[in-house]
Each structure stands twice: as structure tokens, then as C-alpha cells.
Amino acid sequence: MPIITLLTDFGARDPYAGIMKGVILSIAPRARIVDLCHEVEPFQVGQARFLLQQSWPYFPKGSIHLCVVDPGVGSARRPLLVQAAGHLFIGPDNGLFTGVLHLKGARSRHLTNSKLFLKNVSRTFHGRDIFAPAAAHIAAGFAPAKAGPLVHDALRLTSGAPLRTGRRFFQGEVAHVDRFGNLITNLDSREYLALAEKGLLLRVGLVAVDRLAASYSEVPPDQPALIAGSSGFLEVVFNQASAAKALGAGVGAPVELEVW
Amino acid sequence: MPIITLLTDFGARDPYAGIMKGVILSIAPRARIVDLCHEVEPFQVGQARFLLQQSWPYFPKGSIHLCVVDPGVGSARRPLLVQAAGHLFIGPDNGLFTGVLHLKGARSRHLTNSKLFLKNVSRTFHGRDIFAPAAAHIAAGFAPAKAGPLVHDALRLTSGAPLRTGRRFFQGEVAHVDRFGNLITNLDSREYLALAEKGLLLRVGLVAVDRLAASYSEVPPDQPALIAGSSGFLEVVFNQASAAKALGAGVGAPVELEVW
Amino acid sequence: MPIITLLTDFGARDPYAGIMKGVILSIAPRARIVDLCHEVEPFQVGQARFLLQQSWPYFPKGSIHLCVVDPGVGSARRPLLVQAAGHLFIGPDNGLFTGVLHLKGARSRHLTNSKLFLKNVSRTFHGRDIFAPAAAHIAAGFAPAKAGPLVHDALRLTSGAPLRTGRRFFQGEVAHVDRFGNLITNLDSREYLALAEKGLLLRVGLVAVDRLAASYSEVPPDQPALIAGSSGFLEVVFNQASAAKALGAGVGAPVELEVW
Numbered sequence: 201m202p203i204i205t206l207l208t209d210f211g212a213r214d215p216y217a218g219i220m221k222g223v224i225l226s227i228a229p230r231a232r233i234v235d236l237c238h239e240v241e242p243f244q245v246g247q248a249r250f251l252l253q254q255s256w257p258y259f260p261k262g263s264i265h266l267c268v269v270d271p272g273v274g275s276a277r278r279p280l281l282v283q284a285a286g287h288l289f290i291g292p293d294n295g296l297f298t299g300v301l302h303l304k305g306a307r308s309r310h311l312t313n314s315k316l317f318l319k320n321v322s323r324t325f326h327g328r329d330i331f332a333p334a335a336a337h338i339a340a341g342f343a344p345a346k347a348g349p350l351v352h353d354a355l356r357l358t359s360g361a362p363l364r365t366g367r368r369f370f371q372g373e374v375a376h377v378d379r380f381g382n383l384i385t386n387l388d389s390r391e392y393l394a395l396a397e398k399g400l401l402l403r404v405g406l407v408a409v410d411r412l413a414a415s416y417s418e419v420p421p422d423q424p425a426l427i428a429g430s431s432g433f434l435e436v437v438f439n440q441a442s443a444a445k446a447l448g449a450g451v452g453a454p455v456e457l458e459v460w
Numbered sequence: 461m462p463i464i465t466l467l468t469d470f471g472a473r474d475p476y477a478g479i480m481k482g483v484i485l486s487i488a489p490r491a492r493i494v495d496l497c498h499e500v501e502p503f504q505v506g507q508a509r510f511l512l513q514q515s516w517p518y519f520p521k522g523s524i525h526l527c528v529v530d531p532g533v534g535s536a537r538r539p540l541l542v543q544a545a546g547h548l549f550i551g552p553d554n555g556l557f558t559g560v561l562h563l564k565g566a567r568s569r570h571l572t573n574s575k576l577f578l579k580n581v582s583r584t585f586h587g588r589d590i591f592a593p594a595a596a597h598i599a600a601g602f603a604p605a606k607a608g609p610l611v612h613d614a615l616r617l618t619s620g621a622p623l624r625t626g627r628r629f630f631q632g633e634v635a636h637v638d639r640f641g642n643l644i645t646n647l648d649s650r651e652y653l654a655l656a657e658k659g660l661l662l663r664v665g666l667v668a669v670d671r672l673a674a675s676y677s678e679v680p681p682d683q684p685a686l687i688a689g690s691s692g693f694l695e696v697v698f699n700q701a702s703a704a705k706a707l708g709a710g711v712g713a714p715v716e717l718e719v720w
Numbered sequence: 721m722p723i724i725t726l727l728t729d730f731g732a733r734d735p736y737a738g739i740m741k742g743v744i745l746s747i748a749p750r751a752r753i754v755d756l757c758h759e760v761e762p763f764q765v766g767q768a769r770f771l772l773q774q775s776w777p778y779f780p781k782g783s784i785h786l787c788v789v790d791p792g793v794g795s796a797r798r799p800l801l802v803q804a805a806g807h808l809f810i811g812p813d814n815g816l817f818t819g820v821l822h823l824k825g826a827r828s829r830h831l832t833n834s835k836l837f838l839k840n841v842s843r844t845f846h847g848r849d850i851f852a853p854a855a856a857h858i859a860a861g862f863a864p865a866k867a868g869p870l871v872h873d874a875l876r877l878t879s880g881a882p883l884r885t886g887r888r889f890f891q892g893e894v895a896h897v898d899r900f901g902n903l904i905t906n907l908d909s910r911e912y913l914a915l916a917e918k919g920l921l922l923r924v925g926l927v928a929v930d931r932l933a934a935s936y937s938e939v940p941p942d943q944p945a946l947i948a949g950s951s952g953f954l955e956v957v958f959n960q961a962s963a964a965k966a967l968g969a970g971v972g973a974p975v976e977l978e979v980w
Contacts, residue, residue, distance in 0.1 A: 203742075203745055205738065205742075207735070209639075210639060211639035212472060212497070212498070212499045212732060213497070213499040213638070213639055214497065214511075214636075214638045214639055215467070215496045215497040215511050215514065215515040216638075217495075218465065218494060218495055218496035218497060218515055219496075219514070219515050219518045221494045222463075222465075222494065222515065222516075222518035222519035222520075222523075223518050225463055225492065225494070225519070225520060226518070226519065226520045229492075229520070232745065232749075233494075234738060234741045234742070234745070234753075235737075235738055236735045236738035236739075237732070237733070237734065237735040237738060238732070239732045239733040242639065242640055242700070243700050251734070251735050254735065254739070255735040255738055255739050255742065256742075258739045258742035258743050258746070258848070259742035259745070259746065260742075260745060260746045260749070263742075271676075271677065271700055272677045273675060273676060273677065274674060274675020274676060274677055274678070275675060275677040275678070322690045323674045323675040324675055324676060324687060324689060324690045325690030328518070328690065329690075376734075378733070378734045378736075379729075379730060379731035379733055379734055379762065380762050414794060414843045415793060415794020415795060415843040415844055416791075416793060416794065416844060417791065417792045417793065417794055417795040418794070418795070427844060429844060430842045430844045430845035430848065430849075440762070440763050440791055469899075470899060471899035472732060472757070472758070472759045473757070473759040473898070473899055474757065474771075474896075474898045474899055475727070475756045475757040475771050475774065475775040476898075477755075478725065478754060478755055478756035478757060478775055479756075479774070479775050479778045481754045482723075482725075482754070482775065482776075482778035482779035482780075482783075483778050485723055485752065485754070485779070485780060486778070486779065486780045489752075489780070493754075502899065502900055502960070503960050531936075531937065531960055532937050533935060533936060533937065534934060534935020534936065534937055534938070535935060535937040535938070582950045583934045583935040584935055584936060584947060584949060584950045585950030588778070588950065589950075
């Protein structure tokens with residue numbers, strides 16, 4: 201029985217995620233449900249896309265990733281099913297799946313088969329009425345090919361990609377701040393480390409960081425450092441302290457990378 | 461093996477819910493445990509009742525709903541088992557189950573059979589010592605009829621029901637504020653929409669809202685609207701913004717509904 | 721299939737715990753995963769040790785407790801596997817397991833067998849790359865004896881134990897503040913109640929508390945009381961109010977106990 205992961209902006213103070221699990225288990229009693237994260241900032245599709253991207257590759261093939269960050273619920277935006285890299289992705293067609301749409305062999309379908317939905321579909325909670333039951337039916341064996349027609353214009357977010365602004369200069373941004381206050385940029389660490397002959401210098405706000413560290417614990421106290429983070433991106437970090445607080449930077453803050 | 465749902469005011473910073481799961485899995489190793497919500501405001505039985513009410517109908521029959529919001533733990537309040545609509549409800553007899561006690565065929569039992577409890581019952585954590593093991597034993601096949609004597613006076617909360625205050629006027633309150641800041645009232649949307657010939661007008665604080673919207677995304681920016689919410693109640697909402705913040709209203713705030 | 725519990729300081733705003741679950745289920749698809757707590761204060765090993773200690777005894781034998789509060793990730797601190805009391809404990813060797821190392825028959829191993837790890841081990845996320853896969857392999861049947869060599873010097877925290885400072889005086893501290901604001905000390909309630917002939921008096925800040933209560937609900941309003949808490953320690957509590965707020969005390973605050 202496949203795994204169904206949940207990624208939403210529902211938070212913890214409401215039973216919305218629990219209700220989706222009730223719907224899933226009513227249809228697919230043996231499904232394995234795993235919470236990825238419910239604390240996406242309300243309506244922040246770009247952040248959800250980023251968190252999904254660093255998570256799904258650690259799940260086994262056949263997993264179904266149910267993502268509901270859905271500012272357009274009840275509007276004309278399509279419900280989507282994406283098959284890519286042996287995984288399935290279900291959620292609104294609003295850019296959440298930008299990171300997997302370009303993968304070789306990826307196919308997207310407009311979820312139109314109402315057999316997959318609850319009988320009464322509200323206009324305010326498609327997580328419960330459309331996405332959860334669709335995921336559950338597919339987990340229980342419903343063929344994705346019958347879910348709806350193929351589409352070739354699923355929405356891709358173009359924001360959030362770094363820009364080259366000079367021979368040695370790149371402009372990026374803080375894509376996520378984790379619980380420890382580490383500033384996780386959208387700059388692929390392998391790519392820029394490969395380009396660098398002497399080193400990297402990253403500017404965020406008024407601060408320039410050029411110390412490269414391999415682990416948090418080797419960073420000197422009260423000093424920022426760059427680290428090739430576990431999610432594959434450059435991070436600005438402190439040792440046991442919050443870079444976000446110390447530097448006054450948050451999600452969306454611009455960063456400039458200089459490659460030596 | 462049945463599902464056991466958990467609804468508590470334990471929050472996330474303590475392992476109390478995790479400990480209850482350890483107790484459950486020690487007794488019923490194959491039970492499916494689903495978190496409904498652990499962020500009920502401390503001791504807010506009325507809020508828990510409201511969240512339970514919008515959640516349990518989405519679970520399959522046979523599910524056991526374990527609710528521990530228990531300001532009277534260790535006092536004389538009874539531990540209760542309610543069977544209603546093919547579901548089971550276990551928790552303190554303090555009004556949590558008001559929403560199901562009136563259902564046809566509902567029966568309540570005073571949980572007295574100590575075979576259902578841990579050997580040492582503390583006076584401060586009945587979730588761990590009484591309710592979790594009782595739910596687990598019943599999930600594992602223990603007959604509810606042997607759990608304790610039937611009772612006919614289980615506590616029903618009378619607060620929280622709207623009042624008719626005139627031919628076209630009803631007084632209600634904000635029953636819950638969800639993560640998005642939507643003000644969810646205790647006014648049943650179907651009931652009042654059926655009464656309305658021309659429209660609805662809802663007053664909350666100094667604001668009167670008469671725009672009815674079908675989905676959040678069709679609400680104009682910076683304007684409040686009424687919506688028939690996914691939980692069956694009238695909500696005051698903004699499009700991608702918090703009505704609670706914009707209107708300065710929270711749980712318990714009175715609302716007045718005018719039906720045209 | 722054994723239970724794997726998770727105790728971390730990862731919080732809820734990141735998918736780190738979800739990613740660990742993906743790794744676990746890729747290796748041991750039938751493992752039962754239970755969240756104990758992810759809201760340990762960042763890097764607070766002592767707090768995690770305390771929460772672990774009150775939780776693991778409620779799980780069945782054979783459970784694997786995966787604890788990742790790891791300020792030294794990427795440094796020379798060892799990954800550890802502890803077998804004690806029929807349970808397994810996996811995490812960094814930084815004192816997390818102080819509470820079980822002294823149990824009769826406890827054995828610790830330095831996790832060195834790289835068959836237990838992901839292929840690429842980062843220097844910043846051993847929860848994902850070392851601890852989660854090791855727990856999963858062991859859940860799936862890998863023999864602990866092959867995990868690595870026995871060690872006899874696993875780190876034990878010495879802080880956090882109360883001191884006797886006079887014939888009738890003991891010095892302790894607030895070990896944890898739970899969601900309700902109860903101040904949970906490191907003073908074993910059974911031990912000191914057994915010593916007391918007439919009563920107990922506990923000083924915290926400028927307040928002396930000598931009222932002993934059996935349950936929260938019998939504490940008079942706006943008055944502090946002592947309670948023998950459900951985790952086995954003396955707590956300073958109020959009835960439906962936060963002792964932490966009322967007394968301005970938090971984790972680490974010193975307390976003095978006088979035994980009469």
C-alpha cells in the first residue's frame with residue numbers, strides 16, 4: 201500500500217489535516233500517511249514548492265505526494281495529478297509542482313473524473329473534497345490514466361531562480377528560514393562550489409560572508425558562515441544561533457553571490 | 461483494526477500525546493492512530509466540542525475518537541464512553557460530546573471497569589492512565605457493554621447555540637478562528653440561507669458584512685465577505701488575509717445575523 | 721514490526737522530520753513511526769533527555785527511540801546505539817541517553833557500520849543520513865551486535881541532578897515547563913514525599929509553596945500548589961493558569977526544597 205505524504209499551509213490549530221486523513225482512510229484503509237509539513241506560510245506556494253522539492257526524493261517510488269497550498273481554491277485553477285520519477289503528485293495547478301514538471305517522462309493530468317471526489321464538493325476545501333479522496337483512490341488502485349486528460353501547460357513558477365548578473369556575480373534570494381534560523385538560499389551549492397577557484401562571498405543585507413564551513417559546529421561563535429546545506433543549497437548559518445535574527449533577514453531577502 | 465483519533469489541548473511542546481500513543485500501541489499494536497488536533501486552547505471544552513463535531517463524520521464507522529480536554533482531571537467528573545452513529549467517543553464527561561449525545565440510538569456509559577485502565581492511575585493524567593488504554597482495549601476487541609453502566613445524564617453544553625432575538629434576527633458567536641484568520645461562527649449556513657429571501661447581513665463588532673461569496677478567491681481585496689464554510693457554518697472571511705486581525709475579533713465574539 | 725519513536729528539536733516549520741520518515745519507510749516499509757516531540761528547544765540536550773525519560777517506559781519492549789538533538793552534528797561526537805531494558809536508543813553521543821545508560825544490562829555501541837547509513841552522508845543532517853536509516857535497518861532485522869563496537873564511556877550529563885544542601889534542604893531546578901505552564905522540577909516526588917514527616921516547602925524565585933494538592937482541580941484559584949506530577953516529579957502548578965507566567969520562572973530556574 202503506497203505512502204501518501206501531506207504538505208499544506210493548514211497549521212496545527214485546525215483539524216483540517218486530520219479531516220483529510222479521515223477521508224483518505226475511509227477510502228484506502230491501509231494507506232500509510234506521513235506529514236511532511238503543515239506550517240507553510242498561508243498561501244506561500246513558492247515556499248511549499250521549495251519544501252516539497254527537498255523532501256520527495258527521500259520517499260520510495262510509488263509514493264503519492266498530496267500538496268494543498270491553494271489560494272485559488274474554488275476558482276478556475278485546475279486540480280492536477282503529476283506522474284514523475286516514479287512518484288505521484290496531487291494538488292492545485294498553481295506552480296507547486298514546478299520542480300518536477302521538467303523531469304524526463306513527467307506527465308500531468310487535469311483531475312476531472314468525479315469518481316475520485318467526495319459526492320459533495322465544497323468551493324472552499326478541495327483538500328478534503330477533491331485532493332485527499334483522489335490520492336486515496338489512486339493509492340487503492342485506481343488507474344491514474346483514468347483520472348483525467350493529459351495537459352501540457354501545467355503552471356511553472358519562474359520566480360525563485362537565481363540570475364547571473366556579471367561574470368562572477370549571481371543574484372539569488374533567501375528561499376526558506378529553518379527553525380534554527382539558518383538562511384537557506386536558492387543557490388545550488390554544488391553548482392557554485394564547482395565554479396569557484398578561490399572561494400565564495402555572499403552578501404545579505406549589509407553583511408558579506410566568505411567563511412566556508414563544513415559543519416555548523418566548526419563555525420566560530422558569533423560569526424556567520426556559508427555552508428553547503430543538507431538540502432543542496434547554500435545557507436548562511438551561525439553556530440547554535442539564528443542567522444535570521446542576527447542578520448535581520450527573512451524569506452525573500454535578496455542575496456548576491458560572488459564567485460572567485 | 462479500528463482508527464483511534466486524538467483531540468487534545470496538549471500542544472506540541474510536550475510528549476503527552478506521544479506517551480498516549482505508546483500506551484495505545486502497547487495494548488493494540490495494530491491500531492491506526494490519527495491526530496485530529498492538539499492545539500485546542502488549554503481547557504477550552506467548547507472549542508474542542510466544535511472541532512470534534514466538524515471532524516468525526518469524515519472518519520469511517522467503527523472509529524474511536526479519543527478526546528482529552530480535561531480541566532477537571534482528578535476531580536469527580538466521570539470518564540465517559542459514547543456510542544453514536546457507529547462511532548465511539550471516549551473522554552471526560554464535561555460536555556465534549558454534546559454534539560453527538562442527541563443522535564438517534566446514542567448511548568453513554570460511565571467508564572468504570574478498571575481492566576480498561578493502566579494499573580496505576582494518576583490524578584493528573586487520565587489521558588494516559590484511563591482514556592488511552594480504554595480506547596486501545598476497545599480497539600482490540602473489548603466489548604463496550606462491559607466498560608461500565610449506562611448513564612442518561614451525560615453533560616451537554618448549552619452555551620454555544622444561537623438565539624433567535626427577533627423575526628429576522630439571530631444572535632450567535634465566533635466559535636473558532638482558523639489558521640487563516642477566518643471567523644467561523646456557530647450559525648449553521650444551510651439553515652439561514654434557506655430562511656433568506658434576499659440576503660444575509662452579519663454584524664461583528666462595528667462592521668456589517670452582507671457580501672455573500674462562494675469561494676475565498678472571489679472576494680475583492682481588503683473587503684470582508686460571508687461564506688458558507690466547509691464545516692457547515694457561516695464564516696466571515698477576507699481574500700488571503702485574516703478577518704480576525706482586520707476586524708479585531710476572536711473566539712467568543714458576539715455576532716448578529718439579520719435574515720432578509 | 722517494531723515502533724520507531726522520534727524526538728527532535730526540528731520544530732514543525734521544516735520537513736526534516738518528514739524526510740526522516742521517508743528514509744525510514746524506504747528501508748523498513750512496515751515500521752510504525754510515532755512522534756514523541758519535535759519542539760525541544762534548539763540544541764537543548766538536557767531537555768530532550770528529560771522528555772525521553774518520561775516517555776519511553778510507556779512504549780512496548782522492542783521499540784526503537786530515535787533522538788536527534790545534535791548541536792555537534794558533523795563534529796567528532798559519536799553516533800550511538802544503546803540497548804537497555806529491552807528498548808533501543810539511537811542518536812548522538814551527547815548525553816541524551818544519560819537516563820538509561822545506568823540501567824542493568826545496558827550496552828552502548830559506537831555506530832560505525834556504514835551499511836546502516838545512506839550512501840552520501842552530509843555533515844549537517846545526520847538525522848536523515850545516519851540515525852534514521854540505522855533505526856530502520858535495525859527495525860527491519862539488522863542485528864545490533866553488527867552495528868559497531870561496544871563502548872563504555874558514553875557521555876552522561878551530570879548537570880540536572882538535585883543536590884542535598886542541608887539536613888532538610890535540597891537544591892533543584894525547573895527541568896521543563898509544559899504547555900499549561902506547570903513548572904516541572906527535577907525533584908523526584910516519591911523520594912521527597914517519603915522523606916517528609918510533616919510536609920514540603922518549595923521556594924522558586926520569591927515565592928514559597930507549601931500547599932500539596934492531589935489534582936489540579938482542587939487547587940484554589942490564583943494560588944500556587946505543589947503536585948506529584950504524572951511524570952514522577954514535583955511540579956509547581958496553578959488551577960487552569962500558568963505557574964510559569966504567574967511566577968516568572970522558566971526552564972533552569974533554581975528551586976529549593978525544604979522537607980519537614
